[in-house]
Amino acid sequence: MDRAVGDFAEADVLVEGNTIKAIGPNLSVGEAPEIDARGCLVMPGFVDTHCHLWNTFLRGSIRGDDPARGYFPVTNLAGPLCTPEDAYNSVRFGIAQELLSGITTVNNYAHNVRSAAHADSEIKAMLEAGIRGRFSYGPAGGRTGRVNMADVARLQATWRTNPRLTIGVNLENPPPTGPIDTFIREVTEARRLGAPISLHSFANPGLYEPLQSRGFFGPDVLFIHAQGFTDQQRRILVDNGVKLSMSPVIEMPYSTVRSGYIQFDELEQLGAKLSLSIDSIGASANADFFNVMRALQFSHKQRADTKTKLLPRRIVELATIEGARTLGLDGQVGSLTPGKKADIIMVRKTDINMVPVMDPYFSLVYSGLPQNVDTVVVDGKMLVANGKLTSLDVGAVITAANSSAQRLELQMSKSLP
Numbered sequence: 001m002d003r004a005v006g007d008f009a010e011a012d013v014l015v016e017g018n019t020i021k022a023i024g025p026n027l028s029v030g031e032a033p034e035i036d037a038r039g040c041l042v043m044p045g046f047v048d049t050h051c052h053l054w055n056t057f058l059r060g061s062i063r064g065d066d067p068a069r070g071y072f073p074v075t076n077l078a079g080p081l082c083t084p085e086d087a088y089n090s091v092r093f094g095i096a097q098e099l100l101s102g103i104t105t106v107n108n109y110a111h112n113v114r115s116a117a118h119a120d121s122e123i124k125a126m127l128e129a130g131i132r133g134r135f136s137y138g139p140a141g142g143r144t145g146r147v148n149m150a151d152v153a154r155l156q157a158t159w160r161t162n163p164r165l166t167i168g169v170n171l172e173n174p175p176p177t178g179p180i181d182t183f184i185r186e187v188t189e190a191r192r193l194g195a196p197i198s199l200h201s202f203a204n205p206g207l208y209e210p211l212q213s214r215g216f217f218g219p220d221v222l223f224i225h226a227q228g229f230t231d232q233q234r235r236i237l238v239d240n241g242v243k244l245s246m247s248p249v250i251e252m253p254y255s256t257v258r259s260g261y262i263q264f265d266e267l268e269q270l271g272a273k274l275s276l277s278i279d280s281i282g283a284s285a286n287a288d289f290f291n292v293m294r295a296l297q298f299s300h301k302q303r304a305d306t307k308t309k310l311l312p313r314r315i316v317e318l319a320t321i322e323g324a325r326t327l328g329l330d331g332q333v334g335s336l337t338p339g340k341k342a343d344i345i346m347v348r349k350t351d352i353n354m355v356p357v358m359d360p361y362f363s364l365v366y367s368g369l370p371q372n373v374d375t376v377v378v379d380g381k382m383l384v385a386n387g388k389l390t391s392l393d394v395g396a397v398i399t400a401a402n403s404s405a406q407r408l409e410l411q412m413s414k415s416l417p
């Protein structure tokens, strides 16, 4: 994913501490222990630029086949019932699945932060699991939620020197009509703290001009879901350096809710800063990043009116280096480059669903599955070896998440069909 380094048919990657020191064939590594990666694609880990990890454990309750049990009815009910312990169980459960899918960095879009204890629980789960990420601190659900900026400042001070964690915010959308002063005040507060902003996109025609004139759109804004924009809205987003995240596995089935097809083609032509995301493991029902890449490929192919040729190599870029760029981490991760942090995955190309691999990019996008992920290294630490998590006890993760899920399902079943 670094064109200056290039791709190798066979090479060594030398890691010292948490840093990539050298890449090339037949490196002399002295006494360093070696990992045999023959039969594997060695590449940077995937970067998931938006995932609501707090609702991973609602996977069995959120039903894609029944609108009455859809994402919003279930999460609106479940949100207030979630204890800090549930949040911890769910985030840890989600990260375990992300790591097994080769995801090494996640923007945890936490929009059910009901107390400081909830925030601490989610961060504890992120740090213990060993993943790299941003904790995007949000309001406690509902349309009028506001972010506790004092608590954001507390977390920034607490974790300022942590090498794997950054703190951002996520905001509720501005009201579709009426004054936007409250929203702008929140944006200003976030910027005063230097906290990058994530929020779900909107296409309300009346909002773009006022928001632009109040200076909202900027490179510190990550806009999620690239659907439903007009020409003029796309221009405003791209001209102001707004980052965009596409979650194709969610966007395709919810295309009617989110106003139409994924505008990858239009945005790519404008040189927009694009990346990929899972969105909600609870709603999409899995954390499979290969599936996310494939969904973008297929949604693009389904359209007859596209002008961009979307090749698998570009999709792998969106899944790695572009994701890192979106989160402001491209100087540290997103490619295998000497000097960058060692966030490395090994994907087996000898498995039955991969053989024969001729073009690795094609095979990753069209054939890859999480079960092909053999090894995952984050910040120089091995978190998955031989396809098994080493940083977490999977049995304990499953038991805790399932116990939280069963309790909530019981409570929610009084109000849901």
Ligand SMILES: [Zn+2]
Pocket (backbone or CB within 6 Å): 050, 052, 109, 200, 224, 279, 280
């Ligand atoms: Zn989302």
